[in-house]
Amino acid sequence: MSTKIFIIEDNPEFRDYLRRGLTYEGYLVRVAPDAETGFSIQNEFHPDVLILDLMLPGMDGIEACKQFRENNYDLPILMLTARNSIGDRVTGLDAGADDYLGKPFDFEELLARIRALLRRTGPGKNVLTFSNLTIDLSTRGTYRNGKSILLTNTEYEMLVFFLSHPQEVILREVLLNRIWGFDLSNSGNVLDVYVGRIRRKLGEPALIHTVFSVGYILKELDK
Template sequence: MNAKEGIKILLVDDEPHILQFLEMGLTGEGYEVKTALDGLMAINVAKEFEPHIAILDVMMPGMDGFEVCKMIRKSGAQTSIIMLTAKDEVEDRVKGLTIGADDYVIKPFSFEELLARIRARLRNQFPNLFNEVTYGPFKLDDRRKEFTYNGRILELSPTEYELLKFLVMNHGIVMSKAIILDRVWGYDFLGEENIVEVYIRSLRDKLGDKQHQVIRTIRGSGYRVDFS
């Protein structure tokens, strides 16, 4: 089947113009979308709709996004939850992840970034929905934990695999060391940021990326995967 056919996304935000923009964009991408303007409506829609992905705004009057997240998790639904927050604070991210959120996006965000987050959540939580997926010169088979680059199978450690997968799925987006550590190693990782450099160097060696044209270093910002 089409990779997006039958994939259901619930959007929850108290700002109608944001809901309309995201609904149009995601529907145009081929997803089945339902919306809710508040937390109570979101809970009711989620019960009937059974979405694969729920995108929840944190700051809503009455029942906020954190409470909706807890209610969805309490219901036992297999929904993957992405939180939208206007606050770039560690406490908010930790709280969301602690109560059961799977990812978060900080406002303002680009639509392409949200799409990348959605794709990553679907690949991680619902791999049975997909066959082998192609990203430029990369082919990813998450069920077999196998990466192919330009027709060549890469011999990767589990951490190298997860790091390359994160970067490739978010291709074109600059990822800081802090975000990479958070997403790949986990927010409770207590080691040094330099571990990212070590793994990036190893990936470049295995890709034959001597000129750093595949995994680019964006000075002062982080790393970005580009497809030629």
């Protein structure tokens, strides 16, 4: 699967230049002209790297960076700006950016920065994230909006499976065999009981939804 890069840049010519160049390098690229559009795209695209311009219309890159970091603390963020002072760099890094690249820059340097961010965080990263829900695989810690959630071993394994397949319909029999290793005909309502427990622990708004007579899906409802 191609590495996914999300670009938020208001200059259409520069945005298209980045999109074409990174697509040519083999990355799967999505773009947005502003932070507000970016938030909605990020929730369904789940990028591996975010390239964020500092000077954006409406919400600027600093505030956008803070919100992206609150929603997904594991997302590598590279901030771009024509304002390349030490103060701007410090402000961007303090807001949650992982790296900072001043314009103009050589495209090869951008590629090197992206590769460095990917080496720090993946592909063997130990964190699964969807929306405001995060699981740290190294500690088994589960968090929503930064608040810890206590799960049993079975609940934890089920939730890891959901986060490993976001926005995909998971068949009941697939989930049963994955977690317990037995056939659907022998399950009774054990699956529904466990899913119900997980939903209650995660709270509202719901993220795990029933696909009737089929299975379940981890997704955010359309706002």
